[in-house]
Each structure stands twice: as structure tokens, then as C-alpha cells.
Amino acid sequence: MAELTGHAVRTGEAAPTGEKGSTMTPSPRQGHLDAQVFDEVVRATSELIRLDTTNRGGGEGNERPAAEYVAAGLADVGIEPRLLEKKSGRTNVVARIEGTDPGAGALLLHGHLDVVPAEAADWTVHPFSGEVRDGVVWGRGAIDMKNADAMALSLARAWARAGVRPPRDIVLAFTADEEDSAEFGSDFLVREHPELFEGCTEGISESGAFTFHAGPDRRLYPVGAGERGTAWLKLTAHGRAGHGSKVNHSNAVSRLAAAVHRIGEYEWPVRLTPTVRAALARLAELHGLRPLGPDAQDAEVDALLAQLGPAAALVEATVRNSANPTVLEAGYKVNVIPGTATARVDGRMLPGAEEEFHATLDALTGPDVRWEFQHREVPLQAPVDSPLFAAMSEALEHFDPGAHAVPYCMSGGTDAKQFSRLGIMGYGFTPLKLPEGFDYQALFHGVDERVPVEALHFGLRVLDRTLLGGATAASASTTRDATVPSGG
Numbered sequence: 001m002a003e004l005t006g007h008a009v010r011t012g013e014a015a016p017t018g019e020k021g022s023t024m025t026p027s028p029r030q031g032h033l034d035a036q037v038f039d040e041v042v043r044a045t046s047e048l049i050r051l052d053t054t055n056r057g058g059g060e061g062n063e064r065p066a067a068e069y070v071a072a073g074l075a076d077v078g079i080e081p082r083l084l085e086k087k088s089g090r091t092n093v094v095a096r097i098e099g100t101d102p103g104a105g106a107l108l109l110h111g112h113l114d115v116v117p118a119e120a121a122d123w124t125v126h127p128f129s130g131e132v133r134d135g136v137v138w139g140r141g142a143i144d145m146k147n148a149d150a151m152a153l154s155l156a157r158a159w160a161r162a163g164v165r166p167p168r169d170i171v172l173a174f175t176a177d178e179e180d181s182a183e184f185g186s187d188f189l190v191r192e193h194p195e196l197f198e199g200c201t202e203g204i205s206e207s208g209a210f211t212f213h214a215g216p217d218r219r220l221y222p223v224g225a226g227e228r229g230t231a232w233l234k235l236t237a238h239g240r241a242g243h244g245s246k247v248n249h250s251n252a253v254s255r256l257a258a259a260v261h262r263i264g265e266y267e268w269p270v271r272l273t274p275t276v277r278a279a280l281a282r283l284a285e286l287h288g289l290r291p292l293g294p295d296a297q298d299a300e301v302d303a304l305l306a307q308l309g310p311a312a313a314l315v316e317a318t319v320r321n322s323a324n325p326t327v328l329e330a331g332y333k334v335n336v337i338p339g340t341a342t343a344r345v346d347g348r349m350l351p352g353a354e355e356e357f358h359a360t361l362d363a364l365t366g367p368d369v370r371w372e373f374q375h376r377e378v379p380l381q382a383p384v385d386s387p388l389f390a391a392m393s394e395a396l397e398h399f400d401p402g403a404h405a406v407p408y409c410m411s412g413g414t415d416a417k418q419f420s421r422l423g424i425m426g427y428g429f430t431p432l433k434l435p436e437g438f439d440y441q442a443l444f445h446g447v448d449e450r451v452p453v454e455a456l457h458f459g460l461r462v463l464d465r466t467l468l469g470g471a472t473a474a475s476a477s478t479t480r481d482a483t484v485p486s487g488g
Contacts, residue, residue, distance in 0.1 A: 061177060284313075
């Protein structure tokens with residue numbers, strides 16, 4: 001395939017790993033993982049970044065160039081891709097790699113092709129250059145998540161070249177529109193093409209399995225096994241319009257401002273989900289701290305978080321629901337009191353805490369402000385005692401001895417929410433070994449997004465070991481019904 005084997009990667013001072021003369025030749029290798037795959041994963045990450053697939057919301061976007069790139073890479077090694085669109089340009093790619101065990105549940109490996117906007121003037125390196133500089137690939141999507149797309153593509157190609165088959169079917173899905181509503185991506189695929197995911201019991205995707213440095217010689221790998229639900233809200237206050245110089249006790253702006261203030265100041269109570277409770281138990285153990293009891297109160301949870309140091313960042317956003325005011329809109333002239341005022345609130349709901357979220361918003365907004373969902377997606381949780389979770393953890397700890405995999409609930413959301421409607425349990429697993437001081441989480445939607453070449457190589461090895469491990473093969477008949485979103 002020309003895109004992966006013929007194009008030179010733009011470089012600064014360092015050549016991409018695997019090229020002749022490079023000082024970063026990957027070692028050791030895993031049999032079927034030849035030198036080409038380590039070169040390809042860097043090249044594919046770089047070239048996917050160069051394809052500007054910015055998603056500006058409101059239906060505006062064009063993932064087709066990246067979709068065609070991925071599809072060509074799969075077709076080049078005999079893997080048949082399907083390109084699917086709800087709207088021209090908003091292209092998805094789905095393919096299936098047949099496994100050796102027809103009775104095993106299939107595994108979905110999915111990643112999105114779109115990226116959030118980037119302002120070039122703010123970046124050290126142009127966000128769509130895909131430049132490789134000093135052993136690091138730069139550009140929008142290097143972390144979120146063209147790196148993972150490149151891993152999946154490169155690994156599938158390496159397997160095909162070597163004649164390797166996984167124990168269970170692997171369904172590859174490269175989606176559009178994850179950075180907005182998923183209307184043209186995973187939502188469209190789930191609604192219109194569910195047959196493509198037949199037999200899938202579990203799925204893995206972004207936002208987990210990265211190195212988290214929690215202190216000297218304490219490396220953690222948070223593996224995603226849950227997500228808070230999305231609750232983007234619109235608040236509307238009605239009042240009596242009038243002159244700005246007159247007394248007005250029915251001022252829509254005042255009513256809205258009061259409600260927004262109450263929401264912003266509200267302290268949500270602790271609600272520990274099974275995933276977060278497992279995370280706190282593991283972190284307490286690793287830090288030599290006393291674990292929480294089954295009836296731990298809010299103050300006890302907060303006290304434990306305070307003792308965890310940097311590791312608290314992995315769980316503190318997911319022990320509670322949240323609601324953050326983000327947008328205010330009202331009025332058109334300083335001396336005119338408007339009849340309506342609106343606000344937007346980014347709410348997030350824990351599994352099992354949706355009813356409480358509703359009741360709390362009713363109380364905080366009061367009788368003069370109406371609230372409604374602008375966009376809503378269910379919270380998720382997946383078991384941390386599953387064979388797949390064990391296989392992911394084992395692979396991480398195998399390639400980074402002395403590190404520890406820990407359960408992790410994501411504060412935000414991914415395409416796993418849409419795929420959960422098909423009974424697919426979602427895990428966050430894009431393995432990356434990162435150096436100390438590399439602020440992975442700050443690079444999501446941030447400036448100077450980048451990923452180390454060695455992190456991509458580590459990810460390939462870990463992903464390969466996980467997907468080829470027999471322990472990951474789950475029976476469709478026993479696993480499928482266990483996959484349910486919480487609430488909704």
C-alpha cells in the first residue's frame with residue numbers, strides 16, 4: 001500500500017522508528033511483529049494526522065479521506081472493508097477478521113477518525129503536519145485518537161502478512177463524529193447496520209491503559225471499565241420584559257443567574273459505583289492505606305482521596321455526579337430587560353445515580369427555570385473481574401514489569417455508549433508507555449498534542465498480546481446478556 005510503505009514521514013531532527021539508520025529500532029520483537037509494523041504504526045499515525053478531519057459540530061465534518069486511507073490499508077492485505085455513510089463525507093469503516101474459535105464471542109476494536117479543532121497559531125508544530133521530531137509524533141489526533149487507529153490498522157496488516165489469526169473474531173470499526181453527537185458515526189452504525197457487529201460481546205477503545213506516574217517508581221495503568229453518562233442541558237428562564245430603569249421582580253436574567261449559581265455551588269454527594277470502588281480499593285492497597293468500608297461516608301472517601309496524592313486524579317472526578325455551567329445567553333441591549341434567558345450546563349451522571357441527578361436539577365433550578373436535555377447518553381460500567389480485563393492487565397504488566405493495572409471509570413464518554421445498545425461491554429484500552437512528566441490527560445483537546453514513538457511501539461506489543469491471548473475469548477451465550485448500560 002503506497003500510503004504506508006512509500007510516503008516519507010515529515011521529520012524534524014529524528015527519523016521515524018524502524019527506518020534505516022534510526023537509533024530507535026524496536027526490541028524485543030514478538031515473532032510475527034516484524035520491523036515493518038513498527039515503522040508502519042508511526043507512519044500511519046503521522047499520515048492520518050495530516051488528513052484534516054476536524055469536527056466542528058452541527059453536522060460539519062469530513063472523515064472520508066481518513067476512512068479511505070484506513071480502508072485501502074486493510075484491502076491491501078486482503079481484509080475486506082466496508083465504507084458506510086449517513087451523510088456524504090461522514091464516512092465509517094467496518095471490517096471483520098475471522099478468529100479460530102467460532103464459538104467465542106467476537107471482540108470489537110473501535111476508534112474514531114474525527115478530531116476537535118486546532119488553532120495553528122497556538123501550536124509549537126503545525127497541528128496537521130504529522131511531524132516526527134525527537135522521537136515524538138506531533139499533531140491533532142496524536143492522542144485522541146489517530147494513534148489508536150494506526151495501531152489497529154498496523155496490527156491487522158502485520159497479522160495478515162504473517163498469517164496470524166486471533167482466537168475470536170475481531171471487528172474493526174473506524175468511526176465518524178465521535179467528537180460531537182455520534183449521529184453520523186457509531187449511532188448510525190448501531191441503528192442502521194447492527195448486523196456488522198453480530199456476536200460482539202465486548203469492545204475496547206480509547207482513554208485507558210496509559211502510564212500514570214503516581215510517585216517515585218509507582219507506575220499505574222488505568223484500564224477503563226466504566227463511563228459517566230452525558231447530560232448536556234439547556235436551562236431556560238422566562239420573565240417579564242421591560243425597561244432597564246424600572247423595578248422588575250420577574251427578571252429572566254436574575255432568575256437564570258440564581259439557578260446557575262446554585263448549580264455551580266452545589267456539592268454532589270459521593271456515590272461509589274463498583275468500578276470506582278474497585279479502583280479505590282486497589283489504589284489504597286498500592287499506597288499501603290486502609291481500604292474503605294462498605295458503608296463509607298463522604299468524609300471518609302474524601303479523606304482517602306487526600307492521601308492518594310497524584311493518583312487521586314484517576315478517581316476524584318467519578319465519585320460524584322457533576323453539573324458545570326458553561327454557556328450564558330440573554331438580552332440584546334443594556335437598557336432592555338429580556339423576556340427570556342438561557343444557559344448550557346455540562347452534566348455527568350454516574351451509573352445508578354440518574355434519578356438523583358434529575359431530582360437534584362429540579363430542586364436547583366426551582367419553579368422559575370425549566371431544564372431539558374440537549375444531548376444525553378447513558379452511563380456504563382463493565383466488570384473488572386472478566387477474562388478480558390485480566391488479559392489487558394497481564395499484557396500491560398508483562399511489558400512494563402513493576403507497573404500496576406488499576407480499574408478506571410472515565411469522567412467523560414466515548415463511542416462505547418452507542419455500542420452498548422447492541423449489548424457490547426466497553427473497556428478503555430489504548431496502551432501507551434509514557435515518560436514521567438508527560439501530561440497525557442492535558443493533551444486531550446489541548447495544544448501541542450503529541451505521542452512518543454516508543455509509546456506507539458509499546459501499544460502495539462500490548463495490544464497484540466491482549467488480542468491473541470486465549471483468555472480474552474468469551475462465550476457469546478454467557479457474556480452478551482451481561483452487557484447493559486446502567487440506567488437510561
